[in-house]
Amino acid sequence: MAVGKVTFTKVEREKLAEVLLLLNWISVLTGAILFGLGLFLKVEILKWQEVMSEQGILYVPYMLITTGLAACGINYLGGKICLDCADTNKFLRWKLVMMPYVICTFFFTSCILVGALMCYSFRSQLEESLLLGLRNAMLYYKDTDTPGRCYLKRTLDLLQIQFQCCGNTGHRDWFQIQWISNRYLDMTSSAVVDRIRSNVEGRYLMDSVPFSCCSTFSPRPCIQQKLSNSSAHLNYDQRSQQLNLWRRGCRQTLLDHYTGIMQSIGLTVLLIWLFELLVLTGVRYLQTAMENVIRLGDPDSESDGWILENSLAETARSNFNIIKNLGKCYQVDDDPNINIPTAAAEQEVPSQQVPMLTKHPA
Structure with a gap:
């Protein structure tokens, strides 16, 4: 029994072809939207590429870009096909x-659905990438004279200022790394030398943060140094000075930023998938209806269209049997007739005559 069987008249087939022609042209536009969304996402990721640990996360925008280009080509061809399908001869x-x-x-269409699901599964991989990438970027913050790393200080400062964040998970992350280059340290000062010697790894650690961590909402000049010593600052109370620094970590801020973008893109891609599924269903009905018209031999008669010619179980069983029997054509050992000569073969092989020994008289 056919799945989704519908009977179409000649007028209904023509109307269906015209509607599908319009929908395919709209699908070309949705393909361009997919391409634009993938390009936009790629640009957004590349903006802060330096604070991410790996480039594997670019597979999502590349997937959208490729799917968008394929959508434009396939739906353009589909529009041409639907235009000709209104006429039986064409x-x-x-x-x-x-x-x-x-x-x-x-x-x-399945690739579009996969792209939508990838947008929603993007968060976990991005979170790990940002955690490792930000940690490494902070370690190289001081290397302003090292080729390949000299841009990281500027990138991190812009990131903390633009997104109003500080550190990886918080401003205390800066306490655990040396973010000031040795070239700016006074090595003649005993205090500097003692602080470096007191650290096992020979790093100059202090309870301070870069200037980009300062909050623009601070009611007083920003306090960047000796943040753990409240007596070092006049009228300083840690509980009342929450606005002095950005308290939120950059990892969570960037994660929320990209998650919002991905959710919006994922919803758009999901709607495009539903639209493409509608177009695919219509094209399938048009194909089967026109093929049945040709079988009937009367272009003006009614014809049936369906999604599947047989039920889901029968279709699955048939496909399974086809796959199962694919290699049997190469197996000749089980052929029951393999050792039985045919009549034609017997005629082609001449029988061998055994010579008779004759005795001649003496």
């Missing part, structure tokens, strides 16, 4: 192309 030119086109469109 449909004959596309008859052999229709089934491969439907299959390709099905896999393409």
